[in-house]
Amino acid sequence: MASFLQSFLDPKKNWFAAQHMKSLSSRLRKYGLRYDDLYDPYYDLDIKEALNRLPKEVVDARNQRLKRAMDLSMKHQYLPEDLQAMQTPFRSYLQDMLALVRRERAEREALGALPLYQRTFP
Numbered sequence: 001m002a003s004f005l006q007s008f009l010d011p012k013k014n015w016f017a018a019q020h021m022k023s024l025s026s027r028l029r030k031y032g033l034r035y036d037d038l039y040d041p042y043y044d045l046d047i048k049e050a051l052n053r054l055p056k057e058v059v060d061a062r063n064q065r066l067k068r069a070m071d072l073s074m075k076h077q078y079l080p081e082d083l084q085a086m087q088t089p090f091r092s093y094l095q096d097m098l099a100l101v102r103r104e105r106a107e108r109e110a111l112g113a114l115p116l117y118q119r120t121f122p
Helices: 002-009 015-031 045-053 056-074 081-086 095-111
Strands: none
């Protein structure tokens, strides 16, 4: 069942998934965002922890992209075409660290330890 779902969501095998990815890529390019920028650290503590572990330069670049996107959105503008062409919306910077954080959390839960970022100190 899982392999069917993966093949269904794979843009290389499913035309609808490819169209969705193309549309999403176009929207992200207009504002200069990457897909990983859409993750909200206030929604998921794993994302917050993964962002805390990334190098400062990567997090600063993420914050700068988000600020630029909010500014463009408030002005009802898009990035110029030449800058849109340079964007890489699906170049990931968060997924590897997020997978590591989730594996560590699952391991801590399996061992019966408190979650790393929900500890209480005396």
